[in-house]
Amino acid sequence: MQNPEYDAIVVGSGISGGWAAKELTEKGLRVLCLERGKNIEHIKDYVNATKAPWEYPHRGGRTRAMEELYPVLKRDYPLNETNLDYWASDKDSPYTEVKRFDWFRGYHVGGRSLMWGRQSYRHSDFDFEANAREGVAVDWPIRYADISPWYDYVERHAGINGSHEGMPQLPDGQFLPPMQLNCGEQMVADKANKIFGPHRRIIPGRSANLTQAHDGRTQCQYRNACWLGCPYGAYFSTQSSTLPHAMKTGKLTLKPWSIVSEVLYDKNTKRATGVRVMDGLNNQVTDYRAKVIFLCPALSKLVWRQATVPARLRLPGRCRPRGLGKSRRRTGRWRRVQGCDGDAW
């Protein structure tokens, strides 16, 4: 018999859900991590990770049939036959765009941590002060000094490679050795340096690929295949990094095929008390309770504002007809979401 009472519930097992599960279990909490999609086991389930281009029917490219099936995903580079199984189907999970909104989703354990581009940069005070200085939207409630120790913490665990440049607009971090520029890049960098001096620099990208062994994971083999899952655990993902740490505590229960449809709310205590879950395989509904609930399902709420989604995570409690946080117009606001090309909404 399952025990539906936990210390904490984490909804979603992507980049943020994996971190939440690791942090909470390492603090001693019994955590239930609910993931709407299938499980993808580290290494074992990376079925295309060691395939060569000639082993794919279309050499790893895309076809017209794929473009018809994935009208949103086709807008950018991710649509191709190498990792199609990792992307949520645009046809099965449609949404109405009020204005263009490229929603690339991965519905499985690990979420987009398996397919992300791994570029990892720090914001600086230029970013945190920009709104206030330019009178745009709302001022950020924090500055770089507040978040800098947390960048340190995350970088030390995840393993981010990069060069130390001392540039105020792109702060340095706790880096593993950088990847070197290739000879073409080095030539351009040298030329730029000659013409513009040290103020316009071409530097190596900073990414979550291991340039040396780290935290029990092997270093990158430079195979240019990271969107397939890494058999060496050499790029940061839920599977390679945060999930093993959470599992090691013995305090994590991971439940794939668990679609969270609602946050449960107690009108007397005025607190969220748990979540309602629909089993993705047999539609059975179960309620789970916990004192702490972390919602990490990526865009769910933001999409409420920009698009209409048929099957969505509902925050409203029955006794709060306008929804949790809606009386102060908080839900779906003051959130920042990152897309695949560094674009943010």
Ligand SMILES: Cc1cc2nc3c(=O)[nH]c(=O)nc-3n(C[C@H](O)[C@H](O)[C@H](O)COP(=O)(O)OP(=O)(O)OC[C@H]3O[C@@H](n4cnc5c(N)ncnc54)[C@H](O)[C@@H]3O)c2cc1C
């Ligand atoms: C192609 C691509 C390239 C990218 N490159 C970069 C990059 O280079 N650098 C960078 O910083 N960012 C990059 N990003 C963005 C980055 O991937 C996201 O910001 C990050 O994955 C967000 O983490 P998350 O945990 O919020 O969401 P996700 O990683 O998407 O995880 C959300 C999880 O929640 C699950 N879920 C959703 N709804 C429910 C529900 N109702 N019940 C249960 N589970 C649910 C999903 O199945 C998923 O597993 C890229 C994104 C894409 C698509």
Ligand code: SF4
């Ligand atoms: S991190 Fe390196 S070894 Fe792993 S998939 Fe990417 S290129 Fe290959």
